[in-house]
Amino acid sequence: MKKQFKFFTITLxxxxxxxxxxxxxxxxxxxxxxANCDLTNVTYNQTIAPIIQESCISCHSGIAPSGNLxxxxxGEVAAAVLSKNLYVRIASTSNPMPPSGIMDExxxxxxxxxxxLGSPNN
Ligand code: HEC
Numbered sequence: 001m002k003k004q005f006k007f008f009t010i011t012l013x014x015x016x017x018x019x020x021x022x023x024x025x026x027x028x029x030x031x032x033x034x035a036n037c038d039l040t041n042v043t044y045n046q047t048i049a050p051i052i053q054e055s056c057i058s059c060h061s062g063i064a065p066s067g068n069l070x071x072x073x074x075g076e077v078a079a080a081v082l083s084k085n086l087y088v089r090i091a092s093t094s095n096p097m098p099p100s101g102i103m104d105e106x107x108x109x110x111x112x113x114x115x116x117l118g119s120p121n122n
Contacts, residue, residue: 037106042113043122044074051107052077055098078119087115 042048052060052071059066069084070076080086089097090111096102114120 037109039109039113042110042117044077044114044120045122047110048077048114049074051103051111055103055107059098074121078121081115081119087112 056071060069060071062070065071067084069080071080077086086097089095090103090108093102102108
């Protein structure tokens with residue numbers, strides 16, 4: 001009787017834990033992000049600058065920026081698109097920027113959209 005109760009408790013706890021994690025799996029979150037990726041009205045100031053600020057500026061600014069590449073304003077980011085393969089590096093899975101790991105797909109798509117529009121200063 002005691003043994004059965006133990007088994008029942010362990011089973012119940014396991015089921016609760018597994019259910020708790022169900023919606024948190026990476027694939028679900030990932031698909032959620034893509035489905036809600038709004039690519040309308042992508043502009044440098046509203047869309048791109050905040051992404052650069054959040055994910056790049058800690059290294060690519062100041063007097064000795066990483067990779068000798070400063071990304072502090074529109075001119076520098078637009079130049080890096082043309083001469084430093086910026087898109088290739090943010091989309092790379094083997095050698096991504098930021099080096100800590102590839103950004104979420106929606107941010108990459110927004111940067112791609114902005115580049116496809118001609119990297120405007122807007
Ligand atoms: C933790 C620091 C760090 C962060 C954050 C970071 N980078 Fe870098 N980045 C580097 C270093 C170091 C290099 C030089 C080595 C290399 O190319 O991997 C580099 C190189 C680059 C290069 C190539 C430069 C060249 O001359 O070929 C590009 C483009 C670039 N980064 C873009 C970005 C972008 C865009 C972001 C944000 C999405 C970013 N980086 C975030 C450290 C960083």
